Amino acid sequence: AQSVTQLDSQVPVFEEAPVELRCNYSSSVSVYLFWYVQYPNQGLQLLLKYLSGSTLVKGINGFEAEFNKSQTSFHLRKPSVHISDTAEYFCAVRNQAGTALIFGKGTTLSVSS
Amino acid sequence: EADIYQTPRYLVIGTGKKITLECSQTMGHDKMYWYQQDPGMELHLIHYSYGVNSTEKGDLSSESTVSRIRTEHFPLTLESARPSHTSQYLCASSSRGRTDTQYFGPGTRLTVL
Numbered sequence: 019a020q021s022v023t024q025l026d027s028q029v030p031v032f033e034e035a036p037v038e039l040r041c042n043y044s045s046s047v048s049v050y051l052f053w054y055v056q057y058p059n060q061g062l063q064l065l066l067k068y069l070s071g072s073t074l075v076k077g078i079n080g081f082e083a084e085f086n087k088s089q090t091s092f093h094l095r096k097p098s099v100h101i102s103d104t105a106e107y108f109c110a111v112r113n114q115a116g117t118a119l120i121f122g123k124g125t126t127l128s129v130s131s
Numbered sequence: 132e133a134d135i136y137q138t139p140r141y142l143v144i145g146t147g148k149k150i151t152l153e154c155s156q157t158m159g160h161d162k163m164y165w166y167q168q169d170p171g172m173e174l175h176l177i178h179y180s181y182g183v184n185s186t187e188k189g190d191l192s193s194e195s196t197v198s199r200i201r202t203e204h205f206p207l208t209l210e211s212a213r214p215s216h217t218s219q220y221l222c223a224s225s226s227r228g229r230t231d232t233q234y235f236g237p238g239t240r241l242t243v244l
Contacts, residue, residue: 022173054235061137061221061235062174108173118164118189119233121173 020045022109024122031129033101039094039125041109050112051092052119053083057105065107068092079103104129134158137222137236144212145244152207152239154222163205164223164233167191174221180205212243 025040043049050069054062066077073085083094092109106126110119135156144150156163161182166174166189176189180199194216195209205224209216221238225231 052232059140059237059240061135061237062223063235064232067232117179117187118176119174121175123173124171
C-alpha cells in the first residue's frame, strides 16, 4: 500500500534562514508527488508537483523540491524563509487507482524574527 | 486561481441534527472529492465522484452521504450528526486524467455538541 511519511512534525526557523521539510513515500508504481500548503483557517494550496521529467521541481513562493527515486524522497526546500511562510505543509502521493491523494500528517513550519 | 467554494465555513450544531455541507466549483471539473481532516492529522478521503450520478466511498469509512446531480455541485450530508463527526471537511476537484491537480476549497469546520 502507498503511504507518505513526513519526518518532522514541527520545524522552527528564523527568518531568512534556509529550510528543508522532509517527505518519504512508499509506492510500487509510478509516482505523482505533491506539496501543498495550508494557512490557518484555509484550504490547501498547491506549492508544486512532480509528475515526470526533471527531478528538481520549482514551485510558487520560492519553494522547490527534489524527487529522489532511490531514496524514495521528495523533500521541500526554500533558501530563505519569510514570516509569511508560517503554515502547515503537506506532502502527498496519488494513489495507485488514481482516485485520490494520500497525505502525510503534515509539518508545521514556524518562522520567527 | 482555483474557484471552488464551500459553505458554511464554520458550523456548530447539536447532536441528532441533519446537516448538509455545500461544495461548488466553477472550473467544469469532472472529478470531485471530500476529505476529512482532524486537527494535526493528515487528510483522509471519504467520498469521490467522477461525474454526474457517479459517487464512490473513499478510504476512510464515513456515515456521511454525497450526491452529484450537477457537475459543479457535490454536497455532503449527515443525517444525524454526532460529536464524533466533529472535524474539518475539505472539498476538492480536478479535471480528467491521472495527473491532474486537485484544487481545494477553504473547508468547513464542523463542531457537533
